[in-house]
Amino acid sequence: MSNRTKKGLSALDNRTLKKTLTGITGLDEITEGGLPAGRPTLVCGGTGCGKTLLSLEFLVKGATLYNEPGVFMAFEEKAAELTTNVASLGFDLEKLQKSKMIKLDYVHIDRSEVEETGEYDLGGLFIRLGHAIDSIGAKRVVLDTIENIFSGLNNQGILRAEIRRLFQWLKDKKVTTIITGEQGNETLTRHGLEEYVSDCVILLDHRIKNQISTRILRIVKYRGSIHGTNEYPFLIDADGISVLPITSIRLDSKVSSKRVPTGIRALDTMLGGEGFFRGSSILVSGTAGTGKTSLAAYFVNEACNRGERCIFFAFEESPYQIIRNMKSIGIDMEDHVKNGLLHFHASRPYLYGLEMQLVEIHKIIQKVKPTTIVLDPITNLANAGSVSEVKSMLIRLIDFLQGKGVTVMFTALTLSTGTSEQTDEGVSSIVDAWLLLRDIESNGERNRGIYIMKSRGMRHSNQVREFLIRDTGLDLVDVYLGPEGVLFGSARETQQLSEAAVVAVRTNDSSRRNREIGRKQKVLASKIETLQEEFESAKEELSRASTEEELRKDIFEKDRQTISKKRSEANKQVKPGNKR
Amino acid sequence: MKQAGDKFVLQLYVAGNTPKSTVALKNLNKYCEQYLKGRYKIEVIDLLLKPQLAEGEQIFAIPTLVKKVPKPIMKIIGDLSNEQRVLVGLNITPIQK
Structure with a gap:
């Protein structure tokens, strides 16, 4: 059978x-x-x-x-x-x-x-x-x-x-x-x-x-x-x-629970202390000039520092531009490029159609086999297709990358802060983590704020941090939270300074009081010494008088004994004379 | 008759002994005897025996008659049953009977 x-x-x-x-x-x-x-x-x-x-x-x-x-x-x-x-x-x-x-x-x-x-x-x-x-x-x-x-x-x-x-x-x-x-x-x-x-x-x-x-x-x-x-x-x-066989991709890719640091320690702290999941997709969105590219470059640079291969897909700037610009915030990507760790792929999105772009990305990824890629920015892809087409392309890309375990960071430009919570090529729902960079305008200056809109599968901070781009690099600082509300930039600094002044005054006061006490103590101590000395001299005086008395008493006793002795001797002599 | 001195070198490409080839050879012999008596040479090439020759002479149909000499080289494909076309292909002006 x-x-x-x-x-x-x-x-x-x-x-x-x-x-x-x-x-x-x-x-x-x-x-x-x-x-x-x-x-x-x-x-x-x-x-x-x-x-x-x-x-x-x-x-x-x-x-x-x-x-x-x-x-x-x-x-x-x-x-x-x-x-x-x-x-x-x-x-x-x-x-x-x-x-x-x-x-x-x-x-x-x-x-x-x-x-x-x-x-x-x-x-x-x-x-x-x-x-x-x-x-x-x-x-x-x-x-x-x-x-x-x-x-x-x-x-x-x-x-x-x-x-x-x-x-x-x-x-x-x-x-x-x-x-x-x-x-x-x-x-x-x-x-x-x-x-x-x-x-x-x-x-x-x-x-x-x-x-x-x-x-x-x-x-x-x-x-x-x-x-x-x-x-x-x-x-x-x-x-x-x-x-490109798009539909042959299924939703059954393995996931990693390993974490990758972002390159900014304060940001890692916000993300449960360790950074993003390996193989996850991260969206960084924000208005123009909020530091999206810088953040992405930091992320890539950090991965390269760990010795991992990365690809930077630039749709806006040439590789040289990015390398030059990033030097100004303290990271040198040129070495990574020379070492073959970092691959730049710069093209205008309208050079190819969207599908072509996807095929191209696939091809490069298969050739380079990176652990991390950056697409900067996906907004420009919309030039080559409609928003729904971009979304479907990105979904396919994310599926493909997840299958390969590649961490991807997209940056997206949002046009006005008013609608920034819902645009982003409609990919915000399919990404694993979403960082939002915001312009915060107050007191005549613009400051950058960063917060985590979502981060699947990890504890993450709900706070807005101030995002600083300095010569030495990127950093996050806690914003000022006080009775006046949340303060950013120089308002935060002013507040911090005035607080520092109050503290200084207070410290000054207390140290003055301390000195006063010291002085008083000294005065009192000297007074105590004087009294002590007076007491000593009085005591000496008194003791001297009593000694004299004693002496006198002794002498007097001696004298009296001497006299009485003498008198009795005199009596003896007188007695025989009287008998004659 | 013009070009009395010209000698004709003709190659007939066949693939085995097929009816079409036989007809073609018969027709060819007939025309040559009629128009080119004494100044032609016919070479029959069987591609089943020499397949490598097919590529060099750009043979794709069977049977094919190739007029090597005089120039230009001309190919006539088919069983050569249409006399007029064969004569045109060989560039022979038929004698008015």
Whole structure:
């Protein structure tokens, strides 16, 4: 029983469609594994939409990444032209041809050189293609643009039959083929090639909105496979094509509970003492000149100091401008740039469309692999699209970044302080933390205030702090909270000074009293001494008198004894005399 | 007849012995005998045996007749059943019968 189930499953596995990875960034995600293996795929679109490039990249990536040789049969461009044209994209066709990984064959059909008489078939083409495939063992084939045959030859009936036969033949050859076709008026291709290619059809488009062109890729059809059906923006740049698979991003990214300091200790303190969560999204909004860029630069600088890679996407200033300006507040970003930790990417948002911008950001992030990025400011993105478009782009960006665990700081300009709580491109609800920088105007001066509107998942201060930008750097100070209310700037300083004066006076008073006491003590002490001395002398006097008395008494006693002795002696002498 | 001295070098590209090829060769022989007697050379090339030649000569259809000499090089595809077109393609003015 279980055996049978297993058998059934493996049979099912065999029956599911095998796919060939294209190696084109993003396309394999949308198609969930690439193009149908061993079958033809039609790539159609208007002039200059990137058909040739896409198909050529399919071959080059196949040759370089998956070791699958490929044949490129060109009906439009000569082999030499093609080689030159794609050299700018870093595809070295010459080398690949020499190493027999790619074979270019240019089919030249010129009506003026050809006469048609009677029945024929395209056997020559089959033989050429077959020979090319066999000579390098090709697994991939591109026919670019086979419809050119129709303009070179007259007999449509033969051509249609032959093209149908060609596709079948390619299937039998088990090569994965891309056939390109120019878009027609009502149909996908001018000559209805889509009738013959029933497995996979990819439509490329080139759309212009607000004078900004965006390249779009859509999978019209993919028989026997799940695929994304949306329009996906794609980008052609120095590395070839990259498609952005937006909807393949799900809300299941892992989160980190590690914290990253902001570079401003007082701000860390406001954020529960440790800073933001790693991989979180932070919005810094404020009116012009409130120090958003400075704050962002500090954040990035701090990350670089920890040895982490960062990207600063500047939409307003050039990197040199930012580096120069930040030197004035005590941070030198130049070293980080030199060390390769800090990457600047400066562009005007209207250079690309929004989607392009997103693709570009994706690409750079994937290349640099940063831990922290800054977008400064996202407000300018609205130049390239509407607010809702910006919001949807930012949501996708945040999702992408969270998946990668990248901390992102957006700065946003708010136009008037009155509505600052609700603007910000509508992203305030999707960010994890929101710092608000405010201009506080009072007593003829403007001061900067900072407070945390929200910070998910951590205890944070509810207080407004004064945000100071000094030569030495950024700092936060507690605002003055007193009977007069909350005071900022010089009002705060005045208040602090006057308080200091009161304290000084008070200290002065008490020290004077202390001195008085000291003096009194001294006076009293000397008085006590005098009295003591008087007492001593009186005591001496008295004792002297009593001693004298004593002496006198003694002497007197002695005298009396002496006298009485003498008298008794005298009596003895007198007695005999009296007897005579 | 003009250009009496010109010699014609003709190559007929075929892929195996298909009916179309046979017809083409038959037609070609007929025209040559008729218009170019004694100053033509026909070379039949079977691409199944020498597929590498197809690319160099820009052959895509079968059968293809290539007029190598005299210049300009001209290609005539098909079974050569339309005599007028073949003669135009070979740049031969037919003799008025």
